[in-house]
Amino acid sequence: MNMTLQGGRTGRRMNEGSREARVSLPPRRAWPGQLALAPLLLTATVHCGAGTTSHENAGESDTDASRGSMLAASECTPGTSGNPIVAGWYADPDIKIYNGVYWVYPTYSAPYEAQTYLDAFSSTDLIHWTKHSKVLDKANVSWATRAIWAPSPIFRNNTYYLYFGANDIQNDGQLGGIGVAKSNNPGGPYVDAIGRPLISKFINGAQPIDQNIFIDDDGQAYLYYGGWGHCNIVKVNNDMISLDNSSFKEITPSGYVEGALMFKRKGKYYLMWSEGGWTGPDYRVSYAVANSPMGPFPKAGTILSQNAAIGKGSGHNSVVNVPGTDDWYIFYHRRPLGETDGNHRVLAYDRMYFNGDGTIQPVEMSSQDNFCDGNALGWTPYGGTWTVSNGRYATQQNPDAKALLDTHFSALAYEADVTPGASGDAGLLFRVSNPGAGLDAYKGYYAGIAAGSDRVVLGKANAGAWTELASAAATIDPNVTYHLAVVANGDRISVYLNHSTTPILTATDATYASGAVGVRAHDSAAAFDNVKATKPPGVIFYADGGYGGLGISLNAGSYTLAQLNAAGIPNDWMSSLRVPAGWTVQVYQHNDFAGTMWTFTADTSLLPAEANDQMSSVRIFAP
Structure with missing residues (x-):
């Protein structure tokens, strides 16, 4: 599998200058830094136009709204077909x-x-x-x-x-x-x-x-x-x-x-x-x-x-x-x-x-698109010929067809309905950078499903060099729609298939901290629907100012230094943070909630100089 993505180095801190898929699933684990999550709500995929049948896992239900970004596909309702709404400035x-x-x-x-x-x-x-x-x-x-x-x-x-x-x-x-x-x-x-x-x-x-x-x-x-x-x-x-x-x-x-x-x-x-x-x-x-x-x-x-x-x-x-x-x-x-x-x-x-x-x-x-409006405004193709047909974003078989949204996510929950062809693979791109430098210059991550080899794969690309991070066997039929989801939180990456509550793939990799999201078809015809990217729930802490560098989400709770480290957050590391409305974050200079405390109740693109890179423990309060 030749994955050719590319991108650039993240900046430093601003103040430093037709079968249901059958898989063998690993034991369930929580998202990094999060509490264990309840099962997902599973409903049938709804396409805006005529399309192939979607097969979903059944028998599980959702009792936790914290996985709102991982809900089943949306119908053609206002606000679901992407922004911008019309072409032009x-x-x-x-x-x-x-x-x-x-x-x-x-x-x-x-x-x-x-x-x-x-x-x-x-x-x-x-x-x-x-x-x-x-x-x-x-x-x-x-x-x-x-x-x-x-x-x-x-x-x-x-x-x-x-x-x-x-x-x-x-x-x-x-x-x-x-x-x-x-x-x-x-x-x-x-x-x-x-x-x-x-x-x-x-x-x-x-x-x-x-x-x-x-x-x-x-x-x-x-x-x-x-x-x-x-x-x-x-x-x-x-x-x-x-x-x-x-x-x-x-x-x-x-x-x-x-x-x-x-x-x-x-x-x-x-x-x-x-x-x-x-x-x-x-x-x-x-x-x-x-x-x-x-x-x-x-x-x-x-x-x-x-x-x-x-x-x-x-x-x-x-x-x-x-x-x-x-x-x-x-x-x-x-x-x-x-x-x-x-x-x-x-x-x-x-x-x-x-x-x-x-x-x-x-x-x-x-940042979502179900293509119900019949267009792909906001999407930029890189390779292949892309069209909106029957309420889906589709491409014919091509050695490497990609399309990206002008986005820049670090911590993210990203999902889509993917319909692969008979050969090759198709799936989701994330944390992609430098897309305009040519197909062999891309950098970023990719999670895909392959009907030809019956497997799910997660990997990364660096200027034409492909590194597989994880893969798993799964029965993938051509021209059948599967729900594929990725949760990237810090260096922890999980891939979910067909709304399962347990990831089919997990990996730990911090090569790429942030970048664009998109879709990809490698040596395969493919169609995509109900694409949606959101930030994970909770407070997101970033390594660099301006919400740059690696981003890691934490839910409400009290975190000592050992607990921060377990979630992937090093000592004295955080330079900016995004705080949901109504939440309060107390950042402590030392471990065990000691030393100077700084309180944040809103997004902060750059911490005050005295607080920058000083977090050794934290308390997070939800409304």
Whole structure:
């Protein structure tokens, strides 16, 4: 088996400068550093299109949600078909439902001089999207010349309105600001409604951009807007094209930069906004809750920020409630990890959950794809010809066909439904780096199943050299779907077949600390479905700053130095950590919970100098 993967050295710490598969299974073991897990929930695999039959193990059940990433395949439901949701560079999405159809209006993300129009996208199911080109063009707005931004739609007076910013004015002497266009169709064309900006001056220090229109239950319309760190609200008259100029009020919450959004749920008013710099990785979404649309809006917390494994620069959002439910989704833009151009932003959405008291849980960026939308956006092929067919990502027989997601996982739980061909093998790539250097330059790990040799294999590649780490006999039929899962936690790697609670393969190897995930077919036709990568449950400790180097996950508990070592964590090793919402981590300088203690309640990309590489024991508290 010639595995040709490649990658680079991890950086140092930032402050240092048709049969059920029949297998002989080894004794059950817990994930490294974790408590023993309960059995998995096993259900039939569901493909989004016609496909081959899947054979799953039966007779076991799941009573522990800690293995949520290892659930059986998902159906074609909103949020399961991967991000980005549409092709092209877009940002600042706002979403409305018109006559049972979801409409997303984003900024065309390009240099300002090229931002002369707006596209829209519609969907009946939040899965399949239709593009509507140039619903608003500067040709229909006499005063707009460039930088047409952040459209905000609304329907009233039997008319579709679209509020937008244009020209990015820097002072009151320049022509531009916030405009309003109208149409008799949600797909446009929209034309300027008043022949001039609706708001053309700086009021209360707010640059007139990033407008969001909201109509309350009593019929009063409000416009929330503002850049340069100031947020205003103003009442909009019933004609929707004029303002109550006496009602301007500054409502700037702590941390506000731009991107205001208002929505209402269960009688409460939620103001959302973006913080950080729009070209930087620190762009993020925070929110406040009030009893009135006018505020006040004390900051309640940050709910969306970059995920170093999936995407950066996440912000300028909107939300939508599925009619007749309490299901909510947050639409936003983010920048793929491999992109450095500030305008290279894509549209994404994820599920948004509320707590019982009305506060919002932090949003988990997702990295999954069941190909129900009929495309493979976000995937980059390296060798072979890849297509989406019958709701699966497939390739014909090729000496070595790979496709990767722009991700960077260290500790991870990774799974997919894999359908191998009659020869060769097919499976999952993880911790892969340097993919663009050619097939013989890859580095990374691979877990695959082979119908030709009836076995499961785990190995690693280094510039064309393949090293097998473990293998096991298993009856693998061609053109039959199997569920394959990998858990990589620090240097401990486990491979699971068909939802078994016991790994069929285990290995200890720390050659590659982090990298991309993907799929591979070696000398085999293959198809893949229900691909999903997540971080394991618990707190993840990283060897390097910026969530770099080897990552190891620990559940709640108290860990002496001996217990940390047993989990794969050396003494005085940790430089950054990711902390789930509501969890508390107490890091101790010495063994047995002695010496200086540092407390962490949120993700920390680089520990303070005095705490860096000082962990000798730790206590972890879950909510």
